[in-house]
Amino acid sequence: MTEEILLVDDEPAVLMGYERLLRRELQVTTVIGGAAGLVLLKYQGPFAVVVSDMRMPEMNGIEFLLKVQRDFPDTVRVMLTGDSDLQTAIDAVNQGKIFRFLSKPCNKETLVKTLRDSLEQHRLVCAEKEILENTLRGTIYVLTEVLSLVSPAAFSRAARVRRYVQHVASKLSLENPWRLEIAAMMSQLGCVTLDPDIIEAVHAGRDLSPQEQAQYIDHPLMAQELLKSIPRLESIAWMIAHQNRQLPVDWDVGDSEMREMRLGAQILRASLAFDLYLRKHRSSVEAALSLKRRFEDLDLRIVDALVELEPEVAGGGASSMPITELTAGLILDEEVRTGTGVLVAAKGQEITAPLLLKLKTFAAKQHIPNEVVVCAAKQQSPAPPAASDQVVS
Template identity: 35%
Template sequence: MDKPRIMFVDDDQEVLAAYARAFRKRYAVEVAAGPEVGLDMLRAGLPVAVVVSDLRMPGMDGVEFLGRVREIRPEAVRIILTGFADIGVAMAAVNKSKVFSFLAKPCPEADLEEALTAALRQYQLIAAEKELLRGTVRGTIKLLTNLLEMVNPEAFGKSSRVKRLAVDLGAYLGVEDAWRLELAAMLSQIGCAAMPAESLRRAYRGEPLPGDKAYEFAMHPRIAADLVSNIPRLREVAEIIAYQEKRYDGGGLPPDGVSGERIPLGARILKVALDFDTLEALYRYKRQSANPVAEALDRMVDREGWYDPEVFGALQSLATLPDGFEPRLVPVEELAPGMLLDQDVLDLTGELALSRGLELNTVSIRRLAGQVGQTGKKARWRVLVPPAEKLAFAKILDG
C-alpha cells in the first residue's frame, strides 16, 4: 500500500531535512524550500494528502500560501506552524485558508505526528464521502437521463446536443467545476418529459405553441430544477437549470429581477446554447437555409441584451471551428459510445425513436440494434465519429 504523501514547506533547509528524517518511514515526504517551490510542485500535479507550512517565509506568508494551495489542491488538508502567538494570524489562517490545524513552534515531534494523523483521517473521510457521493449522484443522473431517453426522445436529443455545446463553451471560457454545467445541460429538459413529442418538436424549432402548451413549456425549467434540487449536493446545478431561460438583461423566467452577473454563469452559458440550438434547427428545417449556423448567429446578434456578451462571443468563435468529427455510415456492430447520431431514427409506427445529434451510449446503441431486429434489414447508420481520444474517454464514462 502506498504511503500517504505529506508536503512540508519552509524556507529553512535544516528544518526541512529534520522533517524528512523524522517522518520518511511512515509517510512519503515531499519538501519545498519556500512557498513558490511548493506551488510549482502542486501545479505540476504532485498528489498530496497534507500540506504543512511555516507561517513566516520571505515573499509570501503561510496564510497566503495555503490559500493558494486550497485553490490548486482543494482536497489537501492544510496545517500551519508558527513561532508567533498571534490570534489575528490564527483567525486569518482558519478563515481565509481553511487551515485544519494551527501549531506553535517549536512543535514536539509527537504533537506534529498527532496532528498529521488527524489530518490524514480528515483527508480519508473527505475522499470517502466524495466517492460515495460521486457514485450516488452518477447513478441517479444515469437513471434520470435513461428514463428521459426512453420516454421522450425529442427532449433527450435536445439535452444531448445542448450538453456538448455548453461543455465546449465552458471549456473555452475556463469555467471552474465544469461538471456542474455538464450535469445542468444533461438534466435541463427533464421537465419536458411529459410533453407531447409534436409540441416539443415545434418548440425546439422556434415555432409558436398554443396557450396551454406554451405555458407548460415555459414551466419546464422550474419543474426540472425542483426535481434536481432533491439530489444531494446539486443545489448549484438546480439553480443553473432554474435560470436556463433567463436573459442577461433580466427578462425571461423566472421573473425575479435577477440580471447580468447575478445570473449563474452556468445558466448564462446554457441560455446561449439552448437558443442557438433552437434557432439553428429553425433555419435548417423550417426555413431550409443554406447556412443555418450563420443565420442563427445573426438572429442572436439582433436580440440585444439577451445574452452575456462574453459567452456569446465564445459561441461566435466556436461555431465556425471544425471539431475533428468525421461523418461515416456505420453498421450497428461498429457503433460505439461517444459517436454522434447524424440522422433521426423512426420506429415502426413512424414516431421519433432517437434524435439527430444524440451522443450514443450503450442504451441507445442497443435500441438501434433493436430497430435492425424489427425491420430485418442490414442497416447502416449515419454518425459523426470523434477523434480517438474523445471516443476512448466516452467509453470510460459509459462504463
C-alpha cells in the same frame, strides 16, 4: 493517491531537523518560505499534507495555508507554531481551515501521530470525493436515460445542443466546460412533465396554443426543481432555469462564479435557439443571422462560434437490422414510431441497454416493426427536419 508531506518554514535548520526526524517513517519534502511552498505545490504537487510554521516573513502561515486551501482544497493543512496566542489558533482554524494546530516545541511522537492522522484524513477526503463524483456521474446517466425513454424528441434535441455548447465552450476557453455540457444534456429534463403532444408539436415546428406555450416555457423551472437538491448541480440548475432569459454578462460586476453561470445561461439560450433556426434554414450561417436579429443582446463571440457548426445526425453504412440483433452503441438512422404515430425513439439516438429493452418490448407486442435502420457512427450530414421560425427553448 499521493502520501507525500510538505513541510514549510523560514528556518533551514528547523527543516533539516524535520527531515532527520521523519524521513525514515514518512515521505517528507521541505521548502523555505510560503512563496517557495506555493511554487513547489504548483509544479510538484499535489501533496497529501502541508505543515506550515506560523511566523514567517513576507507571508505568514495563515496567509500561506489560506492560499493552499483555495488552490489545493484536498490537501490537509496543519499549523505548527511557537506562538501561544489563542487568537492565532482561532484565526488559523477559521481562516485556513486547519486540520490540526500544534505548538512548538513538539515531540516526535505527537508530530508523527498528527501527520499520520492527517494522511488518514486525506484518504477520507479523497474517498468521499470519489464517491461523490461516481454518484454524480451515475445520477446524470440515469437522468439522461430517463429523458431518452420518456421523451425521445427532447433527448435528441438535448444531445444536439450539447454538441453546440461543447464547441462554444472550447472557442471561449471556459474554465469549467463540464458544467455547461451537463446543463445542455439536462436542459430538456423538464419536458418529462409535459404532455407528449406538446413536445411533438414543438419538434415538428407546429404552433402551440397559448396554454401549451405557457406550459412549455416553464419546463426549465421544472428541471431546476428536479436538479437543485443534487450536490454540485446547483449552478447547473440555475443556468437551466435561466436559459430562456435575457442575461447579458457584465465582466466587471459580481463574482467569477456568477459571471460564469450567467454566461452559461446565455450560451444555452443561444444554442437552443440556434438549433431551431438550423432546422428551418439548414445552414449554420443563415441560422446565426437569424440568431443575431432575434437576440441583439447576445455576446457576438457565441454567435461567431455557432456559425462554424454544421448539423450532425447519424450516417455512414446505414442498414436495416432486426431489433433482436441490435447491440448498444449503434445509432438509429430513422425515427421509430408506433402504428398510432407515437415516437418511441428519435433519429440519431444511440442504442443503450434501456432503449434496447424498450424497443424489444414494443416489437414483441407488435407496436413497432421488427427491424430498424441503424448505423455504427455519426458524421456531418444534412440538417434535421425543417421547423418553423418560432423560438421556444
